[in-house]
Amino acid sequence: MGAAISLRNDFDGCDLRQLAKHCRDAKQTRRLLSLAVIYDGGSRTDAARTGGVTLQIIRDWVLRFNASGPDGLKDAPKAGRPSKLDEQQRRALIEIVQRGPYPSVDAVVRWRLIPTSLIQNR
Numbered sequence: 001m002g003a004a005i006s007l008r009n010d011f012d013g014c015d016l017r018q019l020a021k022h023c024r025d026a027k028q029t030r031r032l033l034s035l036a037v038i039y040d041g042g043s044r045t046d047a048a049r050t051g052g053v054t055l056q057i058i059r060d061w062v063l064r065f066n067a068s069g070p071d072g073l074k075d076a077p078k079a080g081r082p083s084k085l086d087e088q089q090r091r092a093l094i095e096i097v098q099r100g101p102y103p104s105v106d107a108v109v110r111w112r113l114i115p116t117s118l119i120q121n122r
Helices: 013-022 026-039 046-051 057-071 087-099 116-120
Strands: none
Touching: 013 026, 026 046, 026 057, 046 057
């Protein structure tokens, strides 16, 4: 079995707990607290138990933390489905919604959300 990857030395357990206290991302907070256990002399198994993960995940977190610091423990944004509207279309839609309908043109006095299941059945 190889030696454990050491954590960077510009932080300590107290620093990570302080960062976790002010962090708004629950996943990043859990990761910071798990690494704080290691800084405080706990085993990787204790850190894994604290984070509710396996030892391999702790290793991955250590690598991410060493490479990018606390920001490395944030999740990367998901790609997701690309937007159907470009920026110009999005701005135009926002203006239309904020302006509100013209009753004589749009045949309504206010905008309302109609479930897609009702639209498809028309």
